[in-house]
Amino acid sequence: MRVTIFGTGYVGLVTGACLADVGHDVVCVDVDEVKVEGLNRGVVPIFEPGLEPMVKANHAAGRLRFTTDAATAIAHGEVIFIAVGTPPDEDGSADLRYVLEVARTIGQHIERPAVVVDKSTVPVGTADKVREAIATELLVRQVEVPFSVASNPEFLKEGDAVADCMRPDRIVIGASEPGAVEKLKRLYAPFNRNHERIVVMDVRSAELTKYAANAMLATKISFMNEIANIAERVGADVEMVRQGIGSDPRIGWHFIYPGAGYGGSCFPKDVQALARTAQQHGIDPRLLNAVESVNEHQKKHLFELIERHYGGKLKGRTFAVWGLAFKPNTDDMREASSRRLLQQLWDAGAQVRAYDPEARHEAQRIFGERDDLVLCESANAALIDADALVVVTEWKPFRSPDFSRIKRALRDAAIFDGRNLYLPEEVEAAGIAYYGIGRGR
Numbered sequence: 001m002r003v004t005i006f007g008t009g010y011v012g013l014v015t016g017a018c019l020a021d022v023g024h025d026v027v028c029v030d031v032d033e034v035k036v037e038g039l040n041r042g043v044v045p046i047f048e049p050g051l052e053p054m055v056k057a058n059h060a061a062g063r064l065r066f067t068t069d070a071a072t073a074i075a076h077g078e079v080i081f082i083a084v085g086t087p088p089d090e091d092g093s094a095d096l097r098y099v100l101e102v103a104r105t106i107g108q109h110i111e112r113p114a115v116v117v118d119k120s121t122v123p124v125g126t127a128d129k130v131r132e133a134i135a136t137e138l139l140v141r142q143v144e145v146p147f148s149v150a151s152n153p154e155f156l157k158e159g160d161a162v163a164d165c166m167r168p169d170r171i172v173i174g175a176s177e178p179g180a181v182e183k184l185k186r187l188y189a190p191f192n193r194n195h196e197r198i199v200v201m202d203v204r205s206a207e208l209t210k211y212a213a214n215a216m217l218a219t220k221i222s223f224m225n226e227i228a229n230i231a232e233r234v235g236a237d238v239e240m241v242r243q244g245i246g247s248d249p250r251i252g253w254h255f256i257y258p259g260a261g262y263g264g265s266c267f268p269k270d271v272q273a274l275a276r277t278a279q280q281h282g283i284d285p286r287l288l289n290a291v292e293s294v295n296e297h298q299k300k301h302l303f304e305l306i307e308r309h310y311g312g313k314l315k316g317r318t319f320a321v322w323g324l325a326f327k328p329n330t331d332d333m334r335e336a337s338s339r340r341l342l343q344q345l346w347d348a349g350a351q352v353r354a355y356d357p358e359a360r361h362e363a364q365r366i367f368g369e370r371d372d373l374v375l376c377e378s379a380n381a382a383l384i385d386a387d388a389l390v391v392v393t394e395w396k397p398f399r400s401p402d403f404s405r406i407k408r409a410l411r412d413a414a415i416f417d418g419r420n421l422y423l424p425e426e427v428e429a430a431g432i433a434y435y436g437i438g439r440g441r
């Protein structure tokens with residue numbers, strides 16, 4: 001099928017590559033000329049395992065092309081995806097500026113029938129706005145082109161994006177016209193093998209499904225972080241509690257890891273946006289507000305542990321920080337807990353030596369040159385002349401370090417483990433003070 005995708009960010013690029021990989025003919029549009037030019041040379045601007053070879057192979061095979069020419073791209077697609085960004089507005093609600101701009105562009109150029117699909121995470125009711133924007137432009141042009149607007153939210157996780165896209169656990173199709181449903185079912189048929197993964201529903205339910213999924217996952221995390229804080233005070237170990245509850249299939253093992261708080265481009269933004277939607281409809285979103293405020297508090301918790309250990313005297317100290325990305329296997333630092341921690345350490349007059357396997361350049365871009373930050377080439381280099389080690393992201397290479405080496409390198413021999421990667425006894429046996437999240441120490 002002929003597919004057009006607006007936006008070559010995470011969602012658009014991964015979707016485009018995966019659809020091309022199963023044989024569809026995909027054209028991706030972006031306003032960023034440098035990015036488009038790079039993509040046509042096989043340069044993938046984000047770090048995402050498996051994405052670059054997939055983009056290169058499908059581009060070479062002629063099934064995946066990149067352009068800034070919206071008119072030609074619109075003429076190409078029988079299915080046209082909108083996968084542009086929806087950054088939070090001042091009040092936390094999703095800013096639909098880019099989505100509606102694309103909708104107007106589609107209305108200005110569309111000549112043949114097409115299904116327009118919202119793939120960006122957009123508030124309930126957006127499909128109606130997109131339909132209206134297209135229809136208005138058609139009216140201005142005084143032409144009639146049949147089109148329908150569907151919602152097909154994306155559930156991929158950064159770091160696992162290609163795998164999630166190729167083997168989705170569900171494909172949500174929100175559409176009312178049977179023609180649109182059939183078309184999207186055909187598009188996704190290659191991903192719908194072995195058992196039925198496609199869930200068809202009305203547009204508004206599909207839009208809400210996306211927010212409900214992310215808000216539920218964020219709720220699990222905030223819940224566990226609250227349990228961790230209780231565990232810390234009552235002298236229990238939340239890691240034991242986690243193991244004690246996860247085996248109940250009604251609770252499950254996923255997303256019950258306490259830590260330094262959730263970050264990324266989705267959870268913080270989506271929880272806020274859903275709360276705003278609730279408020280706009282006269283509902284007080286008590287739970288969603290709590291999920292967000294627990295997370296805000298949790299992002300500061302590591303610093304509180306550090307501050308307590310040093311009796312508030314952090315001026316002149318140096319901290320090795322392992323992990324800057326908001327989670328492993330990505331170079332993304334949007335809403336990352338590391339950013340809050342670094343700022344707090346700097347405000348307290350401390351120095352930071354940080355290492356992240358992928359986010360170094362992103363950190364350089366965000367923080368620029370500053371005297372109180374050294375971005376190191378390796379985990380060991382970060383330890384040099386540091387008082388203590390703070391682990392913020394659970395990258396695999398950080399999981400089993402040589403504790404005796406750490407002990408020798410650090411001035412004060414203390415580890416603040418923001419992701420509960422280590423066994424407290426093992427760290428303490430090496431003569432290092434250990435602080436985890438919700439572990440009574």
Ligand code: UGA
Pocket residue numbers: 121154155156157158159214217221254255256257258259260261262263264265266267326327
């Ligand atoms: C999230 C969802 O997991 C995807 O299903 C969704 O499609 C995506 O948002 C989106 O809306 O586009 P993502 O933001 O890539 O994916 O990352 P997650 O793996 O969900 O992690 C989010 C944050 O939660 C990270 O900071 C992670 O460290 C934290 N987390 C996760 C915890 O603190 N504890 C956990 O148990 C799990």
